[in-house]
Amino acid sequence: MITRRNFCKKSLLLIGGMAVPLAALEIFNPGRLSAEKDDPAKVRWVFLVDTFKCVGCGFCVRACKLENEIPYDANVSRTWVERYVVTKDGQVHTDSPKAARDGFTSKSIDQASRGLLEIKDEDIDKAFFVPKLCNQCDNPPCVQVCPVGATYQTPDGVVLVDRTWCIGCGYCVMGCPYGVRFFHPVYKAAEKCNFCYHRISKGLKSACVEACPFGARRIGNIKDPEDPVTRIIMTERVAVLKEEYGTKPQVFYLGMSREVK
Amino acid sequence: MVHGEVWTAKELFVYPNEYIYWTIQIVMYPFMTGLVAGAFVLSSLYHVFGVKQLKEIARFSLAFSFALLPVAMMPLLLHLQFPFRGIEVMMTPHFTSAIAAFGIVFTTYGMIVAAELWFVYRKFFVETALELRKLTVRSFVQQVRYILYSVLTLGAWDISEHSLEKDERAVKMLAGLGIPVACFLHGYAGFIFGSVKANALWMTPLMPVIFICSAVVSGIALCIITYIATMEIRKAIHAWRLKNNPALPSIEELKSAELQDVTMTSRYLVMFLILAITLELLDLIFRGYTAVKSWDILRSVIYDKDFFNIFVIQYGMGNLIPFILFLMPRLTIRRAVVGTLLVLLGVFMMRWNVVIGGQAFSSSLAGFMHYHLPIWPDSLETFKEGLFGALLVAATPFVLFWLLGRIIPIFSVKNTH
Ligand code: SF4
Ligand code: SF4
Numbered sequence: 001m002i003t004r005r006n007f008c009k010k011s012l013l014l015i016g017g018m019a020v021p022l023a024a025l026e027i028f029n030p031g032r033l034s035a036e037k038d039d040p041a042k043v044r045w046v047f048l049v050d051t052f053k054c055v056g057c058g059f060c061v062r063a064c065k066l067e068n069e070i071p072y073d074a075n076v077s078r079t080w081v082e083r084y085v086v087t088k089d090g091q092v093h094t095d096s097p098k099a100a101r102d103g104f105t106s107k108s109i110d111q112a113s114r115g116l117l118e119i120k121d122e123d124i125d126k127a128f129f130v131p132k133l134c135n136q137c138d139n140p141p142c143v144q145v146c147p148v149g150a151t152y153q154t155p156d157g158v159v160l161v162d163r164t165w166c167i168g169c170g171y172c173v174m175g176c177p178y179g180v181r182f183f184h185p186v187y188k189a190a191e192k193c194n195f196c197y198h199r200i201s202k203g204l205k206s207a208c209v210e211a212c213p214f215g216a217r218r219i220g221n222i223k224d225p226e227d228p229v230t231r232i233i234m235t236e237r238v239a240v241l242k243e244e245y246g247t248k249p250q251v252f253y254l255g256m257s258r259e260v261k
Numbered sequence: 262m263v264h265g266e267v268w269t270a271k272e273l274f275v276y277p278n279e280y281i282y283w284t285i286q287i288v289m290y291p292f293m294t295g296l297v298a299g300a301f302v303l304s305s306l307y308h309v310f311g312v313k314q315l316k317e318i319a320r321f322s323l324a325f326s327f328a329l330l331p332v333a334m335m336p337l338l339l340h341l342q343f344p345f346r347g348i349e350v351m352m353t354p355h356f357t358s359a360i361a362a363f364g365i366v367f368t369t370y371g372m373i374v375a376a377e378l379w380f381v382y383r384k385f386f387v388e389t390a391l392e393l394r395k396l397t398v399r400s401f402v403q404q405v406r407y408i409l410y411s412v413l414t415l416g417a418w419d420i421s422e423h424s425l426e427k428d429e430r431a432v433k434m435l436a437g438l439g440i441p442v443a444c445f446l447h448g449y450a451g452f453i454f455g456s457v458k459a460n461a462l463w464m465t466p467l468m469p470v471i472f473i474c475s476a477v478v479s480g481i482a483l484c485i486i487t488y489i490a491t492m493e494i495r496k497a498i499h500a501w502r503l504k505n506n507p508a509l510p511s512i513e514e515l516k517s518a519e520l521q522d523v524t525m526t527s528r529y530l531v532m533f534l535i536l537a538i539t540l541e542l543l544d545l546i547f548r549g550y551t552a553v554k555s556w557d558i559l560r561s562v563i564y565d566k567d568f569f570n571i572f573v574i575q576y577g578m579g580n581l582i583p584f585i586l587f588l589m590p591r592l593t594i595r596r597a598v599v600g601t602l603l604v605l606l607g608v609f610m611m612r613w614n615v616v617i618g619g620q621a622f623s624s625s626l627a628g629f630m631h632y633h634l635p636i637w638p639d640s641l642e643t644f645k646e647g648l649f650g651a652l653l654v655a656a657t658p659f660v661l662f663w664l665l666g667r668i669i670p671i672f673s674v675k676n677t678h
Contacts, residue, residue, distance in 0.1 A: 112271035147360035168342020177459035179276030
């Protein structure tokens, strides 16, 4: 004989019991998950560097160091500028003294422990500057190798580091083929360029883009066909760095040369 | 100062952020895990394949492999920028990373070794505890030992013929299971390097296999040398006892047993050595033959900058000389000592040439980096990632082994199966 009390108890239990798997259905609703996945983010940040316009003044490097609190005199930088000098004998000389923070004030090439190399003007075939920064790869090896997931990619394509979670193993530093990463001298965690994520997500431009007096650096959204940066990438001849690693870099270069490393 | 700047010297064009970030501790890490895996494989040769001649050294190398275990993760922790966050690798592993598997592989392996050791010594624990229980009055030390051994039995007091047989079967099974896990533990250390596509020297699918072979070589070598050392000490003690009590068996018996063990074990050493060298040379030849883009800079690192480290120390002193020493007829203990020490040096240099050599050139492929090992520590960083940090890691297993030897009889044959 079922009492009312018992009946209430049993039905509550039944409802509760059914609610658990139903709740699971709600949490793991595959339809919603896949909709979220298929729904393409409206934004994918990309960068465009016009090497024809770069004069190696280093304003961008300075602006970046100040904006992103990388100690001014530390020998690391989120972005840097390289100088390439190709001489008549076919040799390529490259340098980036102090990451080009102070620009290129001397004509001699900085060869680190081998000292300075003087090159006569008449020996030079061509010379140019190439700004570098994180490529915010579409297939980022740095994210793949992080053992704790402290390095991750946002839906709009930027790769970020969680300073509070990084254990400082350096695997990502080793994994990046572009030598972009380093350990922050103060925070000790892995550090890299993030296109000034704090600025671009507020509608501002990256600090280096603002600082460049010649418009050599531009940032844009490749998902927006009307974006001038997108238009250039789509309609002109652009190149990326070290494509052979399969990282799908998202910093595009105009005026790239085969000497660039 | 930026991390890495102290010990890195740059030459020609190196990207501004590039330094030698993986240093001596990352050399120690595969070296130490290699010793763990190698020692375990050696002990399994007896337990699984029943190589009778290895009986004495098998128990010994099992205990040694256990003592080495905690030391495998020490260098990893010491090299982290945030050693106290190291536990995150276990708590929030990110499984696309090779390092994330460390927690799982390492714990599995640790449990296997501990369980096997327990089965081997269970009879001894029970007997000792029972003996101590019989005493009506126990001194403080005896009381502590009694509690310790009672706990170590884990409540399994049955040492009848039947249950001991079961123990033996368990040991065999665990040893068999342990071999692939030990190989995995170490092969995966190789995978950590071999899968870094950004590094031209590291990236090769052969890396895990090369690592396993050289691991076994180094593990066997270390077991031989430690075995000889402990036997010498025992002989000295025995000789001293003999003086007071001439009735004891003569020292010659110990001596001949020792030489036989060493000869037998060194045969396995040579076997794995050949395998390791073959693979390493294959890798080298293949790189030279295919000569992809990075070969230019690799060649100048291998044949020029690191020539002495690679060809003179690693291959010459570390492989060729011991090879000759072991293959010459009538092996003596002294020759075995020199040989095994050189083998250990060779394997260490191989790790060095992989880890440091892999960072000797910039990923711009247009410049070099030179590593200067910090000797005298003037900061925490130069201690952790300097000579003294490495020595600390190298010394720890011997301390642990000594401690372990206080608890279980690693040498006397009577008490174990
Ligand atoms: S450039 Fe390097 S740091 Fe940036 S996303 Fe690609 S791999 Fe990662
Ligand atoms: S250094 Fe930090 S961000 Fe980089 S792989 Fe290690 S834990 Fe991840």
